[in-house]
Amino acid sequence: MFWTNLKRIGRWGFLNFWRSVTVSFASVVTITLTLFVIGALMLAAAYLNSSLAAVQNKVDISVSFKPNAPEAQILKLKQELATLPDVREVTYNSREQELADFRKRNENNDLIIQSLGEVGNPFGARLNIRAVDPSRYEAIAAFLGGESALSAGGGEKIVDQISFKKNVVDKLIRIINTSRTIGLAIIIVLIFIAVVVTFNTISLAIYVSREEISLMKLVGAGNNFVRGPFVVEGVIAGLIATILALGLLYPATVWVRNQTTGVYGGVDLVGYFSGHFAFIFLVLLLVGVVLGVVSSLLAIRKHLKI
Numbered sequence: 001m002f003w004t005n006l007k008r009i010g011r012w013g014f015l016n017f018w019r020s021v022t023v024s025f026a027s028v029v030t031i032t033l034t035l036f037v038i039g040a041l042m043l044a045a046a047y048l049n050s051s052l053a054a055v056q057n058k059v060d061i062s063v064s065f066k067p068n069a070p071e072a073q074i075l076k077l078k079q080e081l082a083t084l085p086d087v088r089e090v091t092y093n094s095r096e097q098e099l100a101d102f103r104k105r106n107e108n109n110d111l112i113i114q115s116l117g118e119v120g121n122p123f124g125a126r127l128n129i130r131a132v133d134p135s136r137y138e139a140i141a142a143f144l145g146g147e148s149a150l151s152a153g154g155g156e157k158i159v160d161q162i163s164f165k166k167n168v169v170d171k172l173i174r175i176i177n178t179s180r181t182i183g184l185a186i187i188i189v190l191i192f193i194a195v196v197v198t199f200n201t202i203s204l205a206i207y208v209s210r211e212e213i214s215l216m217k218l219v220g221a222g223n224n225f226v227r228g229p230f231v232v233e234g235v236i237a238g239l240i241a242t243i244l245a246l247g248l249l250y251p252a253t254v255w256v257r258n259q260t261t262g263v264y265g266g267v268d269l270v271g272y273f274s275g276h277f278a279f280i281f282l283v284l285l286l287v288g289v290v291l292g293v294v295s296s297l298l299a300i301r302k303h304l305k306i
Helices: 002-019 021-058 071-082 095-105 110-119 134-144 166-208 210-218 223-259 269-275 277-304
Strands: 061-065 087-093 126-131 159-164
Touching: 021 166, 021 223, 021 269, 021 277, 061 134, 071 087, 071 126, 087 095, 095 110, 126 134, 134 159, 134 166, 166 277, 223 269, 223 277, 269 277
Parallel strands: none
Antiparallel strands: 061 126, 061 159, 087 126
């Protein structure tokens, strides 16, 4: 009996969807536009996260040491920093490496190269510290500001200078937080609009089918049997909208890539779309079906009084 009713509900829902093709088309278009924008935001988020990660990898705290600082003390500080939960990576440059890097940057400046030959190696070793998250740089800077970190076993200070681009880090944090907030707000607004519009179109479908629904109630059809076809219509609308949205997303992504050739940075969006197609499809399908079903249930509850 259960499977028989399920088949009937599915058949009636399918027939009703194509019978009211104008109303169904309006629902599909609304959900498609919503899913297209959600998919575009997913791709934009991937691009933004990739770009921010590239910027984040260039931001660090640089600690330069005095030329006479014992290497053992520097390496000890490096080990202490590596154990901090806020630190992702610590790299060590010796005095010799710092001198070699400086010579390479100024290889075309004969005056500087000649001066280095006269004064020797004026550089100290350096530690470059990267945090697990931009918001953690403050804690690392605070640790480096402590006396134990700045001195050699309680003796004289071994740190010459601490370079921390706080303004760059703060701007990076603001960009990340703002982008996430704006993206979430846009998605919420779009989902609300989609639910309202789909709710109204399905309400119209229910109104058109009111005599048929009354007849079903008169012959003893239960509430679930009456609701079922409209829920099926919502599922069909969500499925078709998902396919259409994906069909629009791919050429749009290719167009964006072609239009930004030469200035395009971050992750390859076309490659990302292809590589994460299954995930994007499942997300959009889930959102589309939920939109259709929720809109159907709300419309039925309001207009059928069952």
